Amino acid sequence: MLTEIARAKLNLALHVRARRPDGYHELETLFAFVEYGDVLCVAPAEAPAFQITGPFAAALAGEGDNLVTRAAARFAETFGGGAHAIHLEKHLPVASGIGGGSADAAATLRALAGLHDVALDDPRLFAIADGLGSDVPACLLGGTAIGKGRGERLEPVAGMPGTPVLLVNPGVAVSTAEVFRRWDGVDRGPLGADPLAGRNDLEAPARVIAPVIGDVLEALAAQDGVTLARMSGSGATCFALFEDAKACAAAAAGVARFGWWSVETTLI
Structure with missing residues (x-):
């Protein structure tokens, strides 16, 4: 079993430059991450299973499909590895601007990559992240970065660790x-x-x-x-x-x- 922290994402700055023809917006943002976040555990299993607990679990209870289960399914489609049991301990508020769902999806991908010896910089992993949502690639990278486009074009920069x-x-x-x-x-x-x-x-x-x-x-x-x-x-x-x-x-x-x-x- 592997445990990953789905750290809260902050936009230290977020500049919206234009509406795009595809319905998204052209952004320039400075992503940063904090120590605090959700806790996600992943282990191989005979059949896929998902469980959620924690202070904000009720907001997602009963969902048959979410970013965590989608991330696991798309990882399996790309890399194989069989079924997994996933437990999410939800500490971050839902729909709150700190990337809770995106961070959870990214933590799922990191955990699965660790279980199946997939490099974290594998372009296929980032392609899955990009397909899941605009903030998921930044959460997968997990460090201070300037994001452009929808936020998926990332340029790592020096952060302010310990602040x-x-x-x-x-x-x-x-x-x-x-x-x-x-x-x-x-x-x-x-x-x-x-x-x-x-x-x-x-x-x-x-x-x-x-x-x-x-x-x-x-x-x-x-x-x-x-x-x-x-x-x-x-x-x-x-x-x-x-x-x-x-x-x-x-x-x-x-x-x-x-x-x-x-x-x-x-x-x-």
Whole structure:
């Protein structure tokens, strides 16, 4: 049996450049990942099996098909390896802008690759990831990278490992499709030399759909020691980077009174 951590994905910056004829949007984004995430265990089995537990399991209970089972099926179609039993411990909120489903699919591919001696940089593995979703290749890579196109064209860059991060989700699920639909179509420019000086172009439409996102961002920005407070992906999870772990812990205590889901972690 192999265990993989499906680490939460952050978009430290997310610039939407244009709508594409294929229905997607042209993006420039800075992906980063944190230590915290879902936990996925995979073992060979006589027949395919999938089990989900954890704090956010109920949101996916009863689904006969999901990104994890799709990832396993497509791995088998490409590489063989027989059937597997998969157990997912769901710690990340669903539909929350931190790539929970994409991270789970990528962790499935990494675990299966490890069980069957497939190199993690095998182009066929990334082709499967790309077919599963725009964020899955970044989650498969699992490190800081600039993403272009739909986010699948990746350029690894230096990260900020060890930087304290506070994740906060106000408990609302935001539809990615609806957020993109409400984007105003204005190209506000590319990522610059310092992507952290960028922005998230989906924040404005997400705040229209879920105004509480604005409350979260205001609460995070007001904490001492914050170096960056921003929404991730299409929301509703927001994050703050801090100068040190003490400031992060104090901020976590400060936002606890709102009753929002929050986690202290670090960038990898």
